[in-house]
Amino acid sequence: MxxxxxxxxxxxxxxxxxxxxxxxxxxxxxxxFDFHEAKGERLFSPPFSSVKNNQVKWYLELYPNGKTDxxxxxxxxxxxxKLSSFENSKKIFAKATFLILNSENEEEAExxxxxxxxxxxxxxxxxxxxxxxxxxxxxxxxxxxxxxNTLTIRCEVKFSDMNNITSSPHQRDIDIEMPE
Numbered sequence: 001m002x003x004x005x006x007x008x009x010x011x012x013x014x015x016x017x018x019x020x021x022x023x024x025x026x027x028x029x030x031x032x033f034d035f036h037e038a039k040g041e042r043l044f045s046p047p048f049s050s051v052k053n054n055q056v057k058w059y060l061e062l063y064p065n066g067k068t069d070x071x072x073x074x075x076x077x078x079x080x081x082k083l084s085s086f087e088n089s090k091k092i093f094a095k096a097t098f099l100i101l102n103s104e105n106e107e108e109a110e111x112x113x114x115x116x117x118x119x120x121x122x123x124x125x126x127x128x129x130x131x132x133x134x135x136x137x138x139x140x141x142x143x144x145x146x147x148x149n150t151l152t153i154r155c156e157v158k159f160s161d162m163n164n165i166t167s168s169p170h171q172r173d174i175d176i177e178m179p180e
Contacts, residue, residue: 021160024050027101028060030151037064047081056092057081060155061128070132074141077130078157080119091120094159096129100145101152108145109135129157 026048030036036043045060063075078096097112117129135141145151 021158022050022053022056023156023158024048024056024058025154025156026058026060027152027154028062030062030153031149033064033146033149033151040065042067056159058155058157060153061130062153066137067132072137073133074135074137074151075130075132076134076153077128078155079128091118092159092161093118094129094157096155096157098131098134099154099156100135101154102144103147105152107154111135 026045028045030043041064043062043064045062047057047059049055049057057080058078059081061077061079063070065071066073067075076098078094078098080092080094093116095113095116097110099107100109102108111131111134113129117127119127135145
């Protein structure tokens, strides 16, 4: 019998690999949005981390008038602020979801990434994950998303240094129903 094959009396062997990751969630409320919009300066949230691990800190960067060629939009990015517990790995991998919440904390708009972004040294703070055109500043934005001149954003970021990976052998249980 060749490696990796079975006869009719055996089940294939396999293994299970798990990448241990962490998740941070943060709600950022920006009051007096029109004031920040008029100034045209970018805004930075306070640093935040996950509940389980405060060694990895993130912050949000928002451009009320868009970044570069996206002047009719709000631009939003997440950046890595501190990487203490991952210093040995020199890299962290992350994906994020951004949501705009209404006054009842219900989700009104959502943008997320389907791919994972690598944050690596030495330019870790220069790397961002986000959207130059997070949301258009149109009538819907002014009347539904920007309530009482306040913008509320929720960010969810899932991350791993890819060094904390466990693999364990296991046998797969296969249940096959045979027609009578």
